[in-house]
Amino acid sequence: MLSPDIFKALADPTRRAVFERLADGEMSVTELKAGFAISQPAISQHLAALRGAGLVTERREGRFAYYRVDPAGLGPLVDWIDRYRSFWPERIGRLKTLLKEMDP
Amino acid sequence: MLSPDIFKALADPTRRAVFERLADGEMSVTELKAGFAISQPAISQHLAALRGAGLVTERREGRFAYYRVDPAGLGPLVDWIDRYRSFWPERIGRLKTLLKEMDP
DNA sequence: CAAATCCATAAGTGTACGCTTATGTAACGT
């Protein structure tokens, strides 16, 4: 379940841009493609990678495939970063620590 | 200043493991190598990548090179994630929002 | 039914990446 390559999924600039664009709201593949200078298969391949990493979900409707950001997708990434919060600059680290304490 | 490939630097599992090991404290290249089944040049190359991404700093002492985690290194990553905190699960998102409000 | 649209998968290609061995530079030990 844990997607070990959430980092790899976000490593590619184009794929990261696709994710960021989906953050504006649910979108079909064709709509998504409009913002990029790459082919439709390339978009589909990026979406498959993001989906494999648990970062986006797909909703089928007829011949359309709507993709959206998975709210829980960035969770593992946040968890990983939290392991090293002791190394963050003091201002941020203090707040993050507080956050942990408040977590029920 | 912004290192756009902080994601790429952390994408490789071995390199991420190197970073995680450095989180235990400053270490020389040889000490670091002891924990891995790869050659010394491979370690040095990973360190160069981490250094290029601003995740690690180097301290020279004689013929030794000591590496340590750069406290500010994960900053850009945290900032990027924060842009999408509205997509996080409600429990986390609420706390993160609170965190923002408390930030002077 | 036929043509068109939406999307995914297959196959091929160039390049980037992670690794190796080989070599070089600098500092230490004897």
Place this chain on the structure above:
DNA sequence: ACGTTACATAAGCGTACACTTATGGATTTG
């Protein structure tokens, strides 16, 4: 001074990756 240790860089190699074009399945439209 000479060998050794610590590390980096160069060169080469195999593989993974991001892209392309080609094709196919499924749905809608005319």
